[in-house]
Amino acid sequence: MKKRKITLLTISIISIFLIGYNIVKQKFILASTIYSVQKNIEIGNYNIDIIQSKLYENYLFTKYTVETLDKSELNQNLPKISPLISSKQINSINLQTIILDEYFISQYKKEITLISFYDNKNINDFEVKYCIEDIHSNTVDEISLNKKYYFDESNNINDGYTLLNNEINIGEIKINFKDFLIKDKQGILYFSSKEKYEIEDDYIIKIKSGDFEDIFFINSIKNSASYYVPITFNNKDINLNDLEISIINTNKNDKTLIYKNNQ
Secondary structure: OOOOOOOHHHHHHHHHOOOOEOOOOOOOEEEOEEEOOOOEEEEOOEEEEEEEEEEOOOEEEEEEEEEEOOOOOOOOOOOEEEEEEEOOOOOOEEOEEEEEEEEEEEOOEEEEEEEEEOOOOOOOEEEEEEEEEEOOOOEEEEEEEEEEEEEEEOOOHHHOEEEEEEEEEEOOEEEEEEEEEEEOOEEEEEEEEOOOOOHHHHEEEEEEEOOEEEEEEOEEOOOOOEEEEEEEOOOOOOEOOEEEEEEEEOOOOEEEEEEEEEO
16 A cells, blocks of 8 residues: 655645646535434443434434533543434444544633535435443443434535535546535545545545645445545634635646636
């Protein structure tokens, strides 16, 4: 496996070159949202509060807090939360989940943002629940949101979610950039290819918005030909009305535009 070799000189050279580009028509999708202030549960010495749960085209976005009931300092072995989705057509699916962001509100309380990937199989409505496991008390419990999630296309950019479905040929690789989400001070870009490639070894993603410009690394999703790019930034650094996203070949210094919006 090739090592990632990115230097300041390389990035400077890359910024000069623009080889081929694709400007895609904007299309936005507004997914079902539930703000569940009362959807909390006590398990062992912890209180779990699901703040937000939102289903998008290819993943579930979850934001929650965990805190100790006795206000003692949080340790590393926090309760494990596993999102599950189901519908009339399919049984419950245990989703592959990553931590997109986490930070301490206090020494005994933490906020965590999860992204859980799934194959939607062209199903339009789902039910979501969360399995919670605490290894300290050897307890397993469940939070059911008791609400169906539906997909609904919208022109509302304020949600920060953009559906792309933009196919780009890069050499012999055909990549379908499916969507991206920019929310608060974190985001994610999701795409796939017909066959499994080690794209993460030779390519990076560059994002430019006004004075903000940075590069982000590609990660592969296990047992699939899909990939994601976690995006972190300071709040208000990225303006959705002034945004460019490109993919860069770090070996050839080729840059291909994925998305551009300069309203």
